[in-house]
Amino acid sequence: MPVKINSTKDTFHLTGGNTSYVVHIDSERDLLGLYWGPALNNADITYDEHDYMPGASFDLPASLKPFEIPTPGNGYYGTPALRIRNEYGDDITELKVVSFETYKGKRPLSGLPYIYTENDDEAESVEFTLTDSLTGAEVKAVYTVFNNCGAITRSLKVRNCSEKKLVIEDIMPASLPLWDGDLDILHLKGSWARERSLVRTPAGKSEYRITSERGASGHEENPFFAVLSRNADEDTGKVYSMDLIYSGSFMDSVRSDHQDHLRMGTGMDPDVFSWLLMPGETFVSPEAVLVFSDTGLNGMSAIYHELFRTRLARGKWRDRSSPVLINNWEATYFDFNEQKLIDIAEKAMNIGIELFVLDDGWFGKRNSDDSSLGDWKENRDKLPSGIKGISEKINGMGLMFGLWFEPEMVSPDSRLYREHPDWCLHVDGRKRNEARNQLILDLTRPEVQDYVTGSISEILRSASIGYVKWDMNRNMTEYYSGSLIPERRKETQHRYMLGLYRVLEKITSEFPDILFESCSGGGGRFDPGMLFYMPQTWTSDDTDAVERLKIQYGTSLAYPASSMGAHVSAVPNHQTGRTVSMRMRGEVAMAGNFGFELDLSALSEDDISEAKDLVTRVKEIRDLTRTGRFIRLLSPFDGNDAAWMFVSENRDEALVFFYRTLTTPNTAPVRLLLKGLDPDASYSDSEGRTYSGSVLMNRGLTMRTRNSFSSETVHLKKTDMN
Numbered sequence: 001m002p003v004k005i006n007s008t009k010d011t012f013h014l015t016g017g018n019t020s021y022v023v024h025i026d027s028e029r030d031l032l033g034l035y036w037g038p039a040l041n042n043a044d045i046t047y048d049e050h051d052y053m054p055g056a057s058f059d060l061p062a063s064l065k066p067f068e069i070p071t072p073g074n075g076y077y078g079t080p081a082l083r084i085r086n087e088y089g090d091d092i093t094e095l096k097v098v099s100f101e102t103y104k105g106k107r108p109l110s111g112l113p114y115i116y117t118e119n120d121d122e123a124e125s126v127e128f129t130l131t132d133s134l135t136g137a138e139v140k141a142v143y144t145v146f147n148n149c150g151a152i153t154r155s156l157k158v159r160n161c162s163e164k165k166l167v168i169e170d171i172m173p174a175s176l177p178l179w180d181g182d183l184d185i186l187h188l189k190g191s192w193a194r195e196r197s198l199v200r201t202p203a204g205k206s207e208y209r210i211t212s213e214r215g216a217s218g219h220e221e222n223p224f225f226a227v228l229s230r231n232a233d234e235d236t237g238k239v240y241s242m243d244l245i246y247s248g249s250f251m252d253s254v255r256s257d258h259q260d261h262l263r264m265g266t267g268m269d270p271d272v273f274s275w276l277l278m279p280g281e282t283f284v285s286p287e288a289v290l291v292f293s294d295t296g297l298n299g300m301s302a303i304y305h306e307l308f309r310t311r312l313a314r315g316k317w318r319d320r321s322s323p324v325l326i327n328n329w330e331a332t333y334f335d336f337n338e339q340k341l342i343d344i345a346e347k348a349m350n351i352g353i354e355l356f357v358l359d360d361g362w363f364g365k366r367n368s369d370d371s372s373l374g375d376w377k378e379n380r381d382k383l384p385s386g387i388k389g390i391s392e393k394i395n396g397m398g399l400m401f402g403l404w405f406e407p408e409m410v411s412p413d414s415r416l417y418r419e420h421p422d423w424c425l426h427v428d429g430r431k432r433n434e435a436r437n438q439l440i441l442d443l444t445r446p447e448v449q450d451y452v453t454g455s456i457s458e459i460l461r462s463a464s465i466g467y468v469k470w471d472m473n474r475n476m477t478e479y480y481s482g483s484l485i486p487e488r489r490k491e492t493q494h495r496y497m498l499g500l501y502r503v504l505e506k507i508t509s510e511f512p513d514i515l516f517e518s519c520s521g522g523g524g525r526f527d528p529g530m531l532f533y534m535p536q537t538w539t540s541d542d543t544d545a546v547e548r549l550k551i552q553y554g555t556s557l558a559y560p561a562s563s564m565g566a567h568v569s570a571v572p573n574h575q576t577g578r579t580v581s582m583r584m585r586g587e588v589a590m591a592g593n594f595g596f597e598l599d600l601s602a603l604s605e606d607d608i609s610e611a612k613d614l615v616t617r618v619k620e621i622r623d624l625t626r627t628g629r630f631i632r633l634l635s636p637f638d639g640n641d642a643a644w645m646f647v648s649e650n651r652d653e654a655l656v657f658f659y660r661t662l663t664t665p666n667t668a669p670v671r672l673l674l675k676g677l678d679p680d681a682s683y684s685d686s687e688g689r690t691y692s693g694s695v696l697m698n699r700g701l702t703m704r705t706r707n708s709f710s711s712e713t714v715h716l717k718k719t720d721m722n
């Protein structure tokens with residue numbers, strides 16, 4: 001039983017994998033978090049209020065009480081998980097548990113992305129109902145624990161059971177006390193073309209916030225973060241981590257109280273969120289995922305990867321390897337016609353590529369980024385036979401056809417904008433800030449949602465389209481909807497996300513065979529929310545192989561290789577000017593959903609044959625890179641070498657990737673200590689060399705690669721498999 005309840009029915013032990021999480025209802029009917037960490041045999045934690053009494057009589061006990069849903073006004077002075085402003089103008093909320101319910105499996109979250117179960121034995125849930133008797137606020141705190149991996153999900157449902165208005169000003173579905181000291185914070189910071197760099201900093205004496213106010217999870221921060229032991233590394237040490245299944249603005253917080261206890265939490269960013277809750281209405285928060293590991297960051301990542309790949313991603317493509325693609329963006333940008341595209345596709349077909357993707361510029365009169373977003377009608381000057389015609393020609397070559405859209409946007413120079421100037425996010429009387437010459441459609445409005453759904457679906461119905469790249473190239477500035485009353489204006493960002501999720505649900509359900517890839521100026525919305533609708537995301541607009549090592553390494557903290565789009569592009573690289581061998585570019589891209597994004601006709605004979613070889617190799621290994629356990633070996637953030645490996649579930653096969661950016665002459669070869677193999681098995685590489693698993697993990701595998709900008713891949717198979 002993953003949710004064990006003690007005989008007095010006040011202590012709840014959620015356990016799975018190597019983890020325990022203990023929640024307790026105390027004598028005042030407060031819901032308290034007593035423990036999160038390595039699995040306990042028995043959660044016989046006796047709640048003793050002396051554990052929480054302040055050192056001096058100045059403070060109320062509540063200032064230190066380990067609330068699961070801390071609220072203001074009762075002596076707790078930290079960051080609240082829930083702040084509800086009532087009609088009297090105050091925000092005092094005293095949440096007392098009135099009942100609980102346990103059940104097998106997990107229920108869906110309506111209108112929001114969530115982790116699901118496929119059968120009820122995978123997980124167990126407990127829902128606590130708490131009420132504030134004075135205001136009539138009712139809160140359901142929903143917890144689910146997954147048997148095998150110990151991941152925990154949490155969400156909150158707030159219902160107004162009174163006759164008066166309530167306003168939710170802050171809401172964090174997960175907030176909890178930690179019980180260790182000497183902790184660091186780790187998060188993923190970046191910018192356009194430099195997404196998800198690792199930032200590790202000691203947890204201090206105050207509050208550390210990781211936020212996005214952009215109306216998107218953003219390039220700059222990611223909702224994933226971890227608090228980990230100071231000595232934790234990739235393979236050892238305790239890691240407490242959270243991710244928010246949401247694609248909009250968010251706030252993660254790590255806050256130390258006056259006795260240096262840390263509390264971590266994740267939820268909505270209160271600067272850009274509030275929600276008016278009318279009598280009888282319910283607000284459902286996004287869901288948080290909590291992952292604990294006592295085997296370092298690799299242990300943590302393994303749990304996220306499996307969970308996100310198999311119980312967040314959905315649909316046909318969840319369980320299939322992505323086709324090898326070629327995308328025309330960096331090959332042509334806006335300057336193409338049908339013949340040019342057909343030429344690229346023919347060359348692609350000759351080297352075994354399976355999917356041709358037509359990127360930006362196929363619609364309206366879009367020859368640069370200054371027009372036509374919203375006008376989803378093909379440009380017949382560029383494509384005389386239309387999308388239908390070109391898709392048939394591409395299909396005729398044996399390739400799938402894919403198409404780019406940026407459905408959430410409108411160009412001021414477009415028919416759509418001329419007809420509906422009020423359909424963008426804006427505030428009357430203020431400037432409509434353009435970014436990349438575009439405005440954001442107001443997806444809070446049902447008629448705009450319907451337009452987007454209708455116009456995109458029409459194209460998808462009209463031709464044989466097997467793949468869609470769903471792009472989004474700017475963040476919100478005037479994040480207010482003119483259609484909302486002033487009291488509700490601060491709901492705009494969240495209503496936008498709900499509108500977007502509604503559109504995505506409709507389109508992805510109507511076209512279950514299409515492989516959808518999400519994108520936002522590269523990886524500006526690489527979050528679990530989008531992965532619910534689209535199993536893969538374009539990781540970054542930076543296709544430079546050396547930069548990609550860091551971007552993919554950082555992304556891999558929480559997100560599986562199967563979710564990362566990774567392409568081989570031309571050299572000198574368009575973002576960095578660097579020249580890296582075709583082989584290294586390919587071996588970096590092989591660790592994700594592999595593709596090309598260059599003009600194949602500009603390649604030398606040697607590069608074409610290398611490209612062909614890469615495609616053949618990708619087809620051999622892609623099931624392993626999709627489903628195998630991904631393990632980080634050497635960090636590109638620590639030096640000039642990087643390495644990672646994939647190990648099949650039964651440990652029969654492993655694929656090791658080693659990359660060298662800059663070499664130092666006359667240094668010893670690198671011996672990579674492999675991980676995750678069967679120590680008792682013997683493995684051989686493609687050249688017939690044989691090694692024992694324990695030797696590979698303890699003495700290591702010697703890398704032959706020495707030169708700058710080079711890479712090496714070693715495919716190991718258990719000897720009796722050969």
Ligand code: DGJ
Nearest residue numbers: 329359360519521522541
């Ligand atoms: C941003 C994306 O990340 C690129 O791959 C490309 O699709 C451009 N947008 C097109 O405008």
